[in-house]
Amino acid sequence: MLPLSHIANVRKTVDDEWRSPVADAVGERWGIPDGNLRFWRSSAAHVFVLPPGGDARGVLYARFAPTDRPSGWNLERGARLHARLSEAGAPVASLVRSPSGRAVERVKTPVGEMVACVLQRVDGEELDLDELDPDRATAWGTALAGFHQKAGDAAQEVLPPSDPFALLAGHEADGELAEAARVLGKVPRQEPAPLVVGHGDFELDDLRWHARKPTCFDLDESGVMPAAADVASAVRDLLGPRPGSPRHPELLSAFLDGYRRTTGHSISPEDLLLHRAAFAAQQLAQAPAVMDVELDGGGWLSGLAASLTRHYAEQRAIVLATADVMG
Template identity: 70%
Template sequence: MLPLTQIAALRTTVDDEWRSPVADAVGRAWDIPAGGLRYWRSSAAHVFVVPPGGDARGVLYARFAPAGSASGAHLQRGAQLHDRLTDAGAPVAELVRSCAGRAVELIHTPLGEMAACVVKRVDGEELDVDGLDAGAAAAWGAALAEFHRTAGEVVPPSAPPPRNPFAVLARHMTDPDLAAAAQELAMHWGPESGPLVVGHGDFELDNLRWSAGRPTSFDLDEAGVMPAAADMSAAVRDLLGPRPAAPLHPELLAAFVDGYRRTAGHAVTLDALLLHRAAFAAQQLAEASDVMDRGPDGEGWLSDLVAGLNRHYAEQRDIVVATAEGRKPPTMLPG
């Protein structure tokens, strides 16, 4: 998630028609005329869209983030993987190369240098949990396994063991219950949670479009080397729900896991999914202070965003605490 100061700075450049000189600077590298890109949203990156009829190439999404930031680094890494997957024939959104023939560009804008890429809109059906059945859930799991296979094997020198996210969280928490939960879970964290893969990082339903029973994915900003269980747990957050140990949709979760197993050739346990779901929550909580680096200051849209983020972080806290409680040995009563 981009820091609020960066989102607010970008929003000050957006006019009543949702245009921005920052987006115009990005668009020039793809021969998109000034004013052609309209503001869509800001989350992991700023996203602007060329609406239908605005470009002969179709509906285009320009995504950019400050080049020197973690978000910018993630975008560049994701765009490079996206480019490689496109060459391998993987079902990913069509990446639009810049006028210079590159998948990602570093561009000087009124807000500094931005890392940017452009993709075409993916046509197809957007499924949500309510529209999912066991067959689609199994196809979803199989598609993630296929993504891992197409992305290629992890080269050991480029894949250091993941940091212990619970230890990181415990060092930065003033909330005693959350710190204790993080310390408890830190003792269970280790490299034994399954094979490392080049993962998507956010293979949720809202980052997929379906056609003929198969999904096409986009938004690879969170892609990178990770345990397979971590990528799976990020994908099925909506199936696990706010108390992952008691999943909201156990039958769909089982179908997803089975679809992954049949395609990947190895199983991932519910225990591993729960630990990685809590790890994802811990990572977000550890980064919260960097994201929430300013208050709303009377801006209505910013007040809504801050309120939404506060609710989100409260949910992540509850997941970490509940997961730790589920892993503590039962207390023996005296006598």
């Protein structure tokens, strides 16, 4: 997630017609005339869209984030993996290369240097959880397994050091959370499947479906991880907030069955618990850097901050509950 201060700085440049000189600087690298890109949203990255009819290449999405922030590093790494997957024939959104032939560009803008990439719109159906049935859940699990196979050998990638429980264990302002992190950090880890180059966020809102096969995008959270960790990230909504009591057990079972049929690796719901808590802990560890502004009123920024506060409270509850179950 981008820091709120950075989101606010970019939003200040957006006019009443959703145009921005920041987006214009990015669009110039891809031959997009000034004023054609329009603000869409800001979360893990800033996203501006080139609407239908504005370019012969179709509807385009420009994604960018500051080069000196984790969000920028993640976007750059994810876009490079995205380009490699596209060349391997994986079902990923089409990357638009700049006239210089690059999948990723570094661009100087009025608010600082950005890492940027441009994607074509993925046509297809976006599924909500309410629309999911066992057959589609199986196809979803099969698709993640296919992603892992196309992504290649994890041994060729650099494994980034990451221990979110260790980061939270020193949380001086929340002793209960720190103790839960210490408990979870001591749980023995026995992975049922090998390390993979994972997507990191293979949730339904990052997929578009056509003929029961999904295409994915937004690989900012991708990297080397246990296969069970990538599965846990994908099925967070199926797991729900209560460790050991999946919110949608039938759909979860169908997803895991689809994954097993393709890879031969069996992953159980119990194998997902620690990884689900680790994702929650990672977000909590990043929260101070995201919530980096003092808010004293209403408006869209206060609304976004309130939404994030609720989200972090939910993640805290997951860490505490998982420590109770596994400790």
